[in-house]
Amino acid sequence: MTDHRVRALLIEDNPGDARLIQETLRDADGFDCSLQTADRLAAGLELLQPGKFDVVVLDLSLPDSSGYETYLRLHSYAPHIPVVLLTGLDDEELGARAVRDGAQDYLVKGSLDSSMLARALRYAVERKRFADALRQSELLFEKMFSSLMDAVFLVETRSSKILNCNPAVVVTFGFQPSELIGKPSNVVFCPNGQPRDDTMCSFGKNGHKPGSLHESVAYRKDGSSFHAEYSYVQLSDEISQASIWVVIVRDISARKQAEETLRESQERYELAMRGANDGLWDWNIKTDQVFYSPRWKRMLGYAEHEIGSSPDEWFGRIPPDEREIVRVALTAHLNGHSPHFELEHRMLHRDGSQRWVLVRGLAVRDSSNIAYRMAGSQTDITARKNAEAQLVHDAFHDQLTGLPNRALFMDRLGRTIEHTRRRDKYLFAVLFLDLDRFKIINDSLGHRVGDRLLVEIARSLQTCLRAGDTVARLGGDEFVILLEDISDVNDATRIAKRIQKTLSQPFQVDQHMVFTSASIGVVLSTVGYETQEDVLRDADIAMYQAKLMGKAQYVVFDTAMRSRAIARLELENELRHALVRRELELHYQPIVSLKDEKIIGFEALLRWQHPARGYIPPLEFIPIAEETGLIFEIGAWILREACTQMRRWQQSCPGCMPIKINVNISQRQFNQTELVALVRQVLDETGLDPSSLNLEITENMLMDNAEAMIARLEQLRALGVGLHIDDFGTGYSSLSYLQRFPIDTLKIDYSFIKRIGTNGDGAEIVRTILLLARELGIDAIAEGVETKNQMEQLRLLECDYGQGYFIAEPMQSRLVTGLLRSHQEQRIQAAAPDEIDTIQADMLINSDTEKLQLPPCC
16 A cells, blocks of 8 residues: 555546535545645646656546547547546446546546545555556566576476577577467477477477576577587476476587587696685595685585585585485486486585585596596575565465465365365365454454454464364455365354354454454365365355354355356346336325324335345345345435425325325445535425434444544434434444434334234333333334234324334335325315415426426326
8 A cells, every 4th residue: 555645636627526526535544645626628738847746636527628539639649647437327338438548547426525525535546656666676577687697598388489588599599579479389499401409499398497507509599510518497386387498509619619629638727617606526436536716615514624625515515315316417417318417406504504605517528438537616605595485485374474375275175175076984174263353453443453462363273173184364354264185064154163263353453452253164074175266255255154143153165056157147147237227116104193094104125126036025025135235326316206206195185284204224325425415405406304214223233333423424414304214123222322312213123013912012122112102202203013902002192193004005006196196085074175276276386296206296
């Protein structure tokens, strides 16, 4: 993440949208942003001086430019600055197109929240920074690649085609790089009409290992030959299969000449010139005496007089498990099977540590090709070896916790799956862990505390496992465990219980005492798996089921869960289209006064009539909408549809008593910073008086973050709408908080109404809630009134209002229209003679207004 203030330029002509974005960014936790605005594209371009802004937020519709042309003009003018586009719902395709053409992201105006906008700007800046770093890295690589004196070829393993080569091929082989790139490697290694070295033509297939050297006669473009040394490097680690060979070709004609000179002169120091800066050695094979240079001795921590001239001074310090490797390589060279001796191995240092050395040597032969002398150098490569080991470790381990990462875990899991194929009774299990409440901890205490907590949890998980088990971090707050060679499911569930018991203890992180738990999905190999991905998929499904059961639960996977997960995914996809296809509709359940049974309002209830599945209960699809974020779009539609319908009823039925519409607000909606602006906008669009709208929120929502909720409620109250607590009595509100909430009405949960007996038995909680409501000076509505007895008992308890199937079922809008007109006629019939003219005049006036402003009710 960025450590400095993000400097953003907003090009937006709508002052309201500009203010909303400024407020949204101010509300973004932990995000420091300075925002400068321009209302025209031309004005924005004038402000775009080099280095002044980190990111541009661009509206595609401006007075002096619109549509995709707006982005193209900005991108053409300042191609190196990241751009985040603002679009409407209808412009998402343009936004996606711009992202493909270089924009960093696009956001839909109607669904912005602080975290989404801040994340988009932060990520846009970070992606730009990483792209610049990558570009610099590529330029540096290209510069290094081009400056090498040796000819370097990148050769694709399977096709043996040359992917790239550096400019040194011009000097070494006489070819231009353009003549070789894309051509088979034998064009340069085995040219037509020249003697072929079969070993060279099939490099990589005849024993050439990564890092090995091979000498051969090479041919230039003009047909002349020279001695060349070929070295090979694979662009992957030992676990992966090689896909590209790096072939480095050095013209060693001069060296070969020097070697010939060395053979003729038999001078010790001329043989050692190639390793002048390293430890030198010179082995007289006839006398079996070795000269070790002072540098060679110091490299191993010894003084000049502390090392003799025996070969054992060298071989005796090689670890026993590597001595045979060194002996075989030396013998191969001395017998003439390799052009020179070169090997990496370890040596014992005087301080007891082991040092990695690169040893190179060359034998001197007599006229019979018998080696009688060998000299070479020794280089300390411990630092390089440690760096290579660290790189390999980092590639397969999580940097924060040090645990294996996804790549290493998947490799071990793949090996375990292969093992089960060879042993029928071999069982393993995978546990998928997701921490409960981690996001709350991260958001409230900060990412530093969150990271420290993850480290502590990683340590705790390791203490819960056996020696051969593997725990890995997949990312975020997700961990996965591989239990190998278990007896049955009880071994896995025993570990799961041990983990939950361990995590139930508080963690001391800095000055904070942090509590957490984990939801765990367990998968056994008895299901029968072919791939690692299938195992993780099912473990994730089981973990999700554990999440649904509550905190600190574990669930063992069965195949029925996969079917339910697939069905849930299908339902999610269909829900995304339900609004467009007009499959969602609102039903309205009357709320009546229990004193006279007059209608005082309606609660808008969402219904989904699927064309193939039929009626789908809200409990099945509302949680999916919450989880996927569809609830924002659906919730806005419900609010707008309910307010529009209520306005129609008010205008078509002016003789009715004042009625109100109740709309449920989900927790994710309520936490959205744009909620207040949405309610204000809907009221303005529909013309509905704010006092005709009640918003229902659950008790648990209020207690999640009470202080923030009170501020949000006060903003809504300032609009003039009513605020109801739904399902009251099922949560854990304290009286002190309840007194502070600006609430108009408590809706008593149906579970308490259901307990009321014939003689008023079980009504104690209802009576207490009603007393509480009176003390607070607010109304009470009994939900779920299903029997006549419940109705009568509620009247005896002096409950204000009721709602339930005994009173009326939820109904379509057209039925409500008829019901309201019936109530209107009853009011006229019951009115005094001097009131009838006034009621009918109101009806006539509003009826005319309805014809002019609104379509007739259905």
